[in-house]
Amino acid sequence: MLKVENLSKIYFDTLFEKxxxxxxxxxxxxxxGLNGCGKTxxxxxxxxxxxxxxxxxxxxxxxxxxxSQEFSFKKDxxxxxxxxxxxxxxxxxxxxxxxxxxxxxYGNYDEFQYxxxxxxxxxxxxxxxxxxxxxxxxxxxxxxxxxxxxxxIIWFExxxxxxxxxxxxISHDREFLxxxxxxxxxxxxxxxxxxxxxxxxxxxxxxxxxxERTKHFKLxxxxxxxxxxLIDNSHKIANGKKRGKAIRAAKKRLFxxxxxxxxxxxxxxxxxxxxxxxxxxxxKKVVGVNNxxxxxxxxxxxxxxxxxxxxxxxxxxxxxxxxxxxTTFVKLLIGVLKPLKGEIxxxxxxxxxxxxxxxxxxxxxxxxxxxxxxxxGIPFENSFGVLExxxxxxxxxxxxxxxxxxxxxxxxxxxxxxxHNFNFLIxxxxxxxxxxRTKEVIEEALLNFDGAIFVISHDxxxxxxxxxxxxxxxxxxxxx
Numbered sequence: 001m002l003k004v005e006n007l008s009k010i011y012f013d014t015l016f017e018k019x020x021x022x023x024x025x026x027x028x029x030x031x032x033g034l035n036g037c038g039k040t041x042x043x044x045x046x047x048x049x050x051x052x053x054x055x056x057x058x059x060x061x062x063x064x065x066x067x068s069q070e071f072s073f074k075k076d077x078x079x080x081x082x083x084x085x086x087x088x089x090x091x092x093x094x095x096x097x098x099x100x101x102x103x104x105x106y107g108n109y110d111e112f113q114y115x116x117x118x119x120x121x122x123x124x125x126x127x128x129x130x131x132x133x134x135x136x137x138x139x140x141x142x143x144x145x146x147x148x149x150x151x152x153i154i155w156f157e158x159x160x161x162x163x164x165x166x167x168x169x170i171s172h173d174r175e176f177l178x179x180x181x182x183x184x185x186x187x188x189x190x191x192x193x194x195x196x197x198x199x200x201x202x203x204x205x206x207x208x209x210x211x212e213r214t215k216h217f218k219l220x221x222x223x224x225x226x227x228x229x230l231i232d233n234s235h236k237i238a239n240g241k242k243r244g245k246a247i248r249a250a251k252k253r254l255f256x257x258x259x260x261x262x263x264x265x266x267x268x269x270x271x272x273x274x275x276x277x278x279x280x281x282x283x284k285k286v287v288g289v290n291n292x293x294x295x296x297x298x299x300x301x302x303x304x305x306x307x308x309x310x311x312x313x314x315x316x317x318x319x320x321x322x323x324x325x326x327t328t329f330v331k332l333l334i335g336v337l338k339p340l341k342g343e344i345x346x347x348x349x350x351x352x353x354x355x356x357x358x359x360x361x362x363x364x365x366x367x368x369x370x371x372x373x374x375x376x377g378i379p380f381e382n383s384f385g386v387l388e389x390x391x392x393x394x395x396x397x398x399x400x401x402x403x404x405x406x407x408x409x410x411x412x413x414x415x416x417x418x419x420h421n422f423n424f425l426i427x428x429x430x431x432x433x434x435x436x437r438t439k440e441v442i443e444e445a446l447l448n449f450d451g452a453i454f455v456i457s458h459d460x461x462x463x464x465x466x467x468x469x470x471x472x473x474x475x476x477x478x479x480x
Contacts, residue, residue, distance in 0.1 A: 001025075002046070002062060002138055002166055007055035009041055012395065016042065019055065019192040021185070028160060029168045030177040030199065033187035034269055034391070035407030035435045039170045040069070042187070043140045046168070062166075065136025069143035069170070069406065069433070071127055073115045080111030082126055086133040100129050105155055119322030120147035128159075137165040145173045146432045149322045150458050172407075172436050174199050174461040189266075210266055217265050220258055227254040271411065271441040272389040278351060278423030279450035282312035285347040286424050286452045287333065289479075292342035294332060302328055304477040306342070310424075315453045317463055320473040326456045327428055329479070330354070333454075334426065353422045357429035357456075359409055364402035368392050368412060371401060376419040390415040391438075406433035414442060423451035431459050 001024050008017040015038035023029065031039050044050045046057050047066040073082065083101075087093035101107050104125045115123060124147040131139060145153050153176060160167055160180045168185070171177055177184070177199035184195040184202040193209075195202040227250060234246035280286065289308040295301035302325040310316065318326050331337040333344060334354050363371060372392075373383055387397060390411055401409055410433050417425075425446070431439050443465040446453060457463055472479050 001060040003058040003060070004046065005056055005058070007042070007045060007052045007057070009038060009045065010053050014190050016187055016190050016192065021192065021194060023166045023168075023183075025165060026163075027166050027183060028163075028181050029166075029183045029185050030181040031168055031170045031185045031187070032172065032177075032199075032202075032436060034437060035405050035411065035433070037187045037435075038190075039187060040142055040405070042192075043142055043168065043170065047140055059138075062137045063135055064138045064140060065131030065134060066140045067124075067127055067131065067142060067144060069146060071123070073123070073126075075116070077115050078111065079109050079113050079115055079118070079126070082115060083109075083111070083129065086130055096133060097129070100132050101125075103132070104128055104159070119149075121149060121152040121322040124148065139163065139165065139167045139169075141167065141169045143170055143172070143433065145171060145176050145458070146429075147322075148458060150319065150460065151321055153458060172431070172434060172439060173459055174436060175459075213263060213266055217263055220263060224254070224258045227258065268437075269391065270437045271391055273441055273444065274389065274414075274418045275445050276418065276425065276449045276451070277421045280312050280423045280452055284312050286310040286312070286314075286350055287347060288345045289333075290343050290345065292332065292344065293340045294328065294337065295340060301477060303332075303339075303474075303479070306477075306479050308472075308479050310452055310454060313450065313452060315467055315469045316455070317468045317471045318454065318456045318473070319458075319471060324474045326474070327357070329474075330426055330428055330454075330456065350424055351420075351422050352424035352426055353417055353420065355410075355413060355417075355425070355427045355430045357432055359406065359413075362401055362409060362413075364400065366401055367398050368401065368404070369397040372412065372415060375416045378419060386415060386419065407435055407438070410434050411438055418445075425449065425451065425453045425455075427453065427455040427457070429456055429458070431457065431462050 001022070003022050005020050007019040009015045019042065031042070033039050041050065043066065045052050047064050048057075049066070083097050084090040087096055098107065101109055106122065106125045106129075115126065118126075124144060145156065148156055153173070157176065157179045160169070169180075179198075181198045182196070184197070184199060186193045186195065186202070186206075195205045197205075231247060231250045231254065234243060234250050237243035237246055287310050289306055292303055292306040292308075293301070294303045318329070320326055328337065332339055334352070366374070368387065369383065372378070372387060373380060376383075378386065384394075392412070392415070396404075396408075401412070404412070410430070431442070434442065439462060443462060446466040453466070455463075455466070474480075
């Protein structure tokens with residue numbers, strides 16, 4: 001059982017306060033909310049990695065396993081070396097490792113493979129093995145599906161459903177949340193709200209909650225107006241004694257009937273609608289790939305004699321298992337890698353941009369303000385409105401990018417894109433770290449975009465929403 005009482009955390013401002021809940025076995029919770037609202041901080045408090053400013057966490061015979069969204073391994077560490085350290089006696093207890101790896105559908109691992117050469121999904125399975133071999137009964141998982149391809153996500157859904165303990169999972173993957181959760185926790189307005197059921201159930205309950213709140217707010221304000229009018233009228237009473245008594249009585253009613261249980265109007269924090277301004281003629285050739293071959297060495301050929309074209313307003317979804325070469329192909333397209341054979345020929349007057357999933361291209365020591373102005377050329381005085389529209393308040397302008405959440409950095413990239421006239425968007429896992437409300441706005445902007453889109457994504461819900469025309473993958477060294 002996990003019992004949390006009145007947790008509060010303050011950094012420069014209050015992140016959240018009075019967070020209280022109780023969870024028992026087999027409860028699967030999806031934790032949602034805007035990027036930067038405190039979701040990761042809450043998991044770190046529960047796991048004991050940081051301390052709350054007030055409140056407490058009670059664990060009754062439980063062992064917590066925590067998986068962060070950005071994990072790392074030692075340089076040049078082998079798979080076998082990592083797994084050996086997870087048990088006290090590697091010789092006598094290797095069977096525990098093998099049983100666990102089999103549970104994780106990774107029984108055919110190579111002990112002598114460097115971890116750095118594994119796919120992100122395989123790396124995540126090693127981290128899950130670490131949690132399971134510690135016999136964790138509560139799993140706290142921060143954006144675990146970011147590291148998985150679609151096949152891996154489906155496997156992971158089965159794994160979570162079969163786990164006997166408690167799971168709290170930060171995720172912005174709506175289909176994943178629908179498939180595995182029986183509760184949704186939302187951090188909103190610095191409070192935790194609890195909803196029964198999956199994500200679709202949450203949407204229905206949230207809408208009803210906001211309708212009720214709007215109704216009560218209107219009644220409250222109507223009552224406030226009447227009582228304030230009563231106070232004003234009381235001031236007009238000629239008799240001083242009666243006037244004082246009437247004013248005091250009216251003010252007491254105002255406090256008792258309005259102020260004491262006052263509620264505020266709900267102001268949803270959401271990325272403001274924006275658009276991508278580029279456009280293309282439907283028959284315009286964007287890029288052509290002719291007889292392309294590539295491999296990192298002679299023993300690892302990824303593409304051979306590939307032919308592939310993009311035209312006009314096409315929306316192409318590039319899918320497939322981790323490690324098959326999706327990002328490699330994109331890097332060939334944009335010239336980061338050179339083909340062994342063949343050519344990539346761009347159409348005339350094509351302006352493209354690239355969203356990289358690893359965010360390594362971003363200067364992490366730059367401030368939000370400097371990065372935005374440097375990459376858009378917008379005058380300082382005009383930058384305020386755009387950054388506000390993308391939820392970067394005055395307080396956040398001077399934050400260094402390394403202090404932002406991955407989702408906030410992704411949102412900043414889209415703020416930069418929106419200031420340019422690109423007619424071809426190349427997006428590599430663009431929604432990995434974005435909160436759901438931000439995804440919805442970006443989905444609408446992409447759906448209304450008048451140019452071409454080439455997107456790598458494992459987010460099934462997102463792909464359905466942006467109007468894909470063509471799906472491609474890699475088989476037998478070819479793009480099909």
